[in-house]
Amino acid sequence: MTTYSQSCSRSIAGHPAGVLEILTEILCQWMKNQQIKFQLARERRQLLEMSDAQLRDIGITRGEAEAESARNDIPASRIG
Secondary structure, rough: HHHHHHHHHHHHHHOHHHHHHHHHHHHHHHHHHHHHHHHHHHHHHHHHHHHHHHHHHOOOOHHHHHHHHHHHOHHHHHHH
16 A cells, blocks of 8 residues: 555656646546436436336336345446
């Protein structure tokens, strides 16, 4: 951990003008991920509210809907 932080500090310190750009990019990506997580949480809640007939219409079972709603990750297909 010390090695990483030292090398990271050295690489950023060598480019003071780029530090703000790097931090801005990190913040923007974090904000995008938070927005995606919020949307996914809403979609997963909606799955739980669907009737068994509605779930059958979209091709998933109640168990699959419950499993999906319990997830807390962001699928790779949603990160872009």
